[in-house]
Amino acid sequence: MSKTALLDTVRLPQDLRALEEGELPRLADELRSELIDAVSVTGGHLGAGLGVVELTVALHYVFDTPRDKLIWDVGHQCYPHKILTGRRDRIRSLRQADGLSGFTSRAESEYDPFGAAHSSTSISAGLGYAVARDMAGEDWRVVSVIGDGAMSAGMAYEAMNNAGASGSKLIVVLNDNDMSIAPPVGAMSGHLSRIISSKSFHSVRSVGKQLSRRFPGRLKSAAERFDEYARGLITGGTLFEELGFFYVGPVDGHDLSQLVPVLRNVRDLERQGPVLVHVVTQKGKGYTPAEESADKYHGVVKFDVVTGKQAKPKPQAPSYTGVFAQALIGEAERDEKIVAVTAAMPSGTGLDKFGSRFPERCFDVGIAEQHAVTFCAGLACEGYRPFATIYSTFLQRAYDQVVHDVAIQKLPVRFAIDRAGLVGADGVTHQGSYDISYLACLPGFVLMAAADEAELMHMVATQAALDEGPSALRFPRGEGRGVDLPERGQVLEIGKGRVLREGTKIAILSYGARLGEALEAAETLASKGLSTTVADARFAKPLDHDLLRRLASEHEVLITLEEGAVGGFATQVMQQLATEGLLDSGQLKLRPLCLPDRFIDHGKPAEQLAWAGLTADDIAATALRALGYNDAPGRERPATA
Ligand SMILES: Cc1ncc(C[n+]2csc(CCOP(=O)(O)OP(=O)(O)O)c2C)c(N)n1
Ligand SMILES: CC(=O)[C@@H](O)[C@H](O)COP(=O)(O)O
Ligand SMILES: [Mg+2]
Numbered sequence: 001m002s003k004t005a006l007l008d009t010v011r012l013p014q015d016l017r018a019l020e021e022g023e024l025p026r027l028a029d030e031l032r033s034e035l036i037d038a039v040s041v042t043g044g045h046l047g048a049g050l051g052v053v054e055l056t057v058a059l060h061y062v063f064d065t066p067r068d069k070l071i072w073d074v075g076h077q078c079y080p081h082k083i084l085t086g087r088r089d090r091i092r093s094l095r096q097a098d099g100l101s102g103f104t105s106r107a108e109s110e111y112d113p114f115g116a117a118h119s120s121t122s123i124s125a126g127l128g129y130a131v132a133r134d135m136a137g138e139d140w141r142v143v144s145v146i147g148d149g150a151m152s153a154g155m156a157y158e159a160m161n162n163a164g165a166s167g168s169k170l171i172v173v174l175n176d177n178d179m180s181i182a183p184p185v186g187a188m189s190g191h192l193s194r195i196i197s198s199k200s201f202h203s204v205r206s207v208g209k210q211l212s213r214r215f216p217g218r219l220k221s222a223a224e225r226f227d228e229y230a231r232g233l234i235t236g237g238t239l240f241e242e243l244g245f246f247y248v249g250p251v252d253g254h255d256l257s258q259l260v261p262v263l264r265n266v267r268d269l270e271r272q273g274p275v276l277v278h279v280v281t282q283k284g285k286g287y288t289p290a291e292e293s294a295d296k297y298h299g300v301v302k303f304d305v306v307t308g309k310q311a312k313p314k315p316q317a318p319s320y321t322g323v324f325a326q327a328l329i330g331e332a333e334r335d336e337k338i339v340a341v342t343a344a345m346p347s348g349t350g351l352d353k354f355g356s357r358f359p360e361r362c363f364d365v366g367i368a369e370q371h372a373v374t375f376c377a378g379l380a381c382e383g384y385r386p387f388a389t390i391y392s393t394f395l396q397r398a399y400d401q402v403v404h405d406v407a408i409q410k411l412p413v414r415f416a417i418d419r420a421g422l423v424g425a426d427g428v429t430h431q432g433s434y435d436i437s438y439l440a441c442l443p444g445f446v447l448m449a450a451a452d453e454a455e456l457m458h459m460v461a462t463q464a465a466l467d468e469g470p471s472a473l474r475f476p477r478g479e480g481r482g483v484d485l486p487e488r489g490q491v492l493e494i495g496k497g498r499v500l501r502e503g504t505k506i507a508i509l510s511y512g513a514r515l516g517e518a519l520e521a522a523e524t525l526a527s528k529g530l531s532t533t534v535a536d537a538r539f540a541k542p543l544d545h546d547l548l549r550r551l552a553s554e555h556e557v558l559i560t561l562e563e564g565a566v567g568g569f570a571t572q573v574m575q576q577l578a579t580e581g582l583l584d585s586g587q588l589k590l591r592p593l594c595l596p597d598r599f600i601d602h603g604k605p606a607e608q609l610a611w612a613g614l615t616a617d618d619i620a621a622t623a624l625r626a627l628g629y630n631d632a633p634g635r636e637r638p639a640t641a
Pocket of ligand 2 (some may be wrong): 045074076117181299348419423426477
């Protein structure tokens with residue numbers, strides 16, 4: 001029999017449920033091998049999936065998915081679930097154009113009842129499902145699987161507060177691997193560690209086995225006895241119980257002989273209200289390179305399965321994140337009031353470097369973007385200069401804090417918005433598409449976007465010096481353009497852009513990192529005898545009114561360019577031009593190039609840029625069409641879907 005024969009017989013969870021319980025460890029081993037092999041060719045999130053292999057097998061074995069709803073928090077650990085739910089044949093297309101999503105997706109499978117990728121939504125969604133089920137008088141189960149890192153977010157507590165007081169039956173599996181992307185932070189993490197290190201943890205190993213012997217079946221009496229037994233032996237004094245949950249655990253999440261009977265009994269518990277099963281796992285489990293690495297192979301590029309060595313391409317230029325971190329460290333050397341805050345993304349934002357240099361001035365608040373923003377607001381009230389360093393997509397979660405706690409109070413919180421624009425393989429949930437739109441409408445904000453890494457340094461210096469009110473600086477994922485870096489950033493004049501190339505017929509006004517494409521398009525147009533100006537707006541707010549007037553009155557075509565959604569920079573420009581009456585004559589051919597009004601899926605960044613119609617060819621074609629060259633190369637850019 002071939003090594004993967006058992007996994008080959010399992011296309012769907014119903015096949016898995018036909019196996020003998022004793023066969024499950026072997027299936028788990030094969031599943032783990034398949035996961036490692038698949039991710040070695042696609043890259044992606046590996047450590048979290050390795051840690052839930054046994055849990056995934058046990059959940060699909062015990063619960064009647066998809067009738068029972070299994071909701072994974074974040075969804076970055078769901079590759080084993082995808083392999084077992086009819087998607088094994090496409091697993092090597094993960095995160096690639098037209099391939100499987102790297103997260104759960106309702107559009108992809110009936111086994112994904114709720115789409116995710118941002119954390120800590122699973123208990124709320126699960127409770128919604130459970131209440132809907134009860135109102136409809138139906139009887140399926142709902143299981144939400146949430147990590148210890150995701151437990152640090154406010155939403156998880158809001159949901160537990162609601163669930164604990166509700167009579168709806170909801171099963172929450174807390175997958176506690178004592179890791180977030182970085183080591184977990186905060187008091188809750190300490191609470192979980194204390195539960196695990198308490199006596200009850202050591203007894204549960206035997207308790208799990210006892211349970212399986214004593215209560216093997218689905219009989220009501222067994223379930224009731226389990227209820228009593230568990231109450232007496234494996235619960236006690238947890239925060240979850242205080243919140244109205246029936247707490248079960250901790251359970252060894254890699255021991256199927258514990259997991260299966262415990263889950264089975266929880267499934268059959270004749271008790272209303274929510275249950276929390278505390279499962280202890282190891283991130284990266286079963287793959288030595290992952291287990292031994294500091295980040296447990298949370299996210300990897302393609303790698304060699306034997307050595308675990310990742311195929312990281314040699315960088316051509318420093319990353320924006322790296323330059324940001326160095327620039328901020330430089331500013332902080334000169335200004336002791338500068339502090340920096342991350343919401344569980346120290347390495348992704350470069351604040352790990354800042355934290356090494358200034359441990360007392362760097363704060364990882366956990367997955368808690370809302371708190372991060374208001375925490376910064378409080379720091380600013382006392383004269384500190386906080387940099388709230390948050391990915392564009394995750395800052396969405398803290399919008400009211402940005403408006404209510406920062407903007408209305410005119411507090412000088414500096415938002416350093418990394419991953420602004422298209423992010424590649426993480427896809428639709430992680431695109432940094434909206435920050436320009438959602439910030440530019442707020443009075444008093446200063447908004448900047450870096451066209452290259454030297455500009456990024458100037459903008460960090462500008463933010464550091466800006467004490468009057470809130471500011472935001474956006475920059476993309478990945479490498480910079482390889483420009484020379486200054487010794488230190490220079491403070492820029494607020495609201496002033498710069499002209500990089502003078503022309504007479506066409507003007508391209510770029511905001512942010514697509515300036516390179518604008519310059520390339522200008523070359524193409526110039527080669528056709530069409531003289532083209534290229535300007536870098538630097539600021540979306542306040543706008544450079546003089547520059548706008550000049551570009552609008554001295555050119556036949558004005559193209560605005562940004563890697564952001566409709567309602568962003570172009571909207572600000574059009575508003576200003578219209579207000580000044582510069583559109584009244586009807587002479588100017590104004591063409592806004594921004595992200596199309598649809599969600600952009602996973603793929604390579606270059607593919608996504610092409611889908612969005614923001615390549616140099618697209619820019620040139622837009623100018624040509626505006627001038628009546630209807631046979632211009634490039635695609636007609638759809639305004640909407
Ligand atoms: C709102 C939000 N902030 C940040 C992230 C980035 N992020 C993805 S996974 C993760 C760690 C989650 O830790 P945990 O829930 O314990 O899962 P584990 O990776 O340990 O399995 C973080 C911070 C996110 N997805 N969503
Ligand atoms: C699941 C998640 O939200 C993070 O792991 C994210 O994928 C990190 O993205 P970067 O690779 O851009 O840091
Ligand atoms: Mg974790």
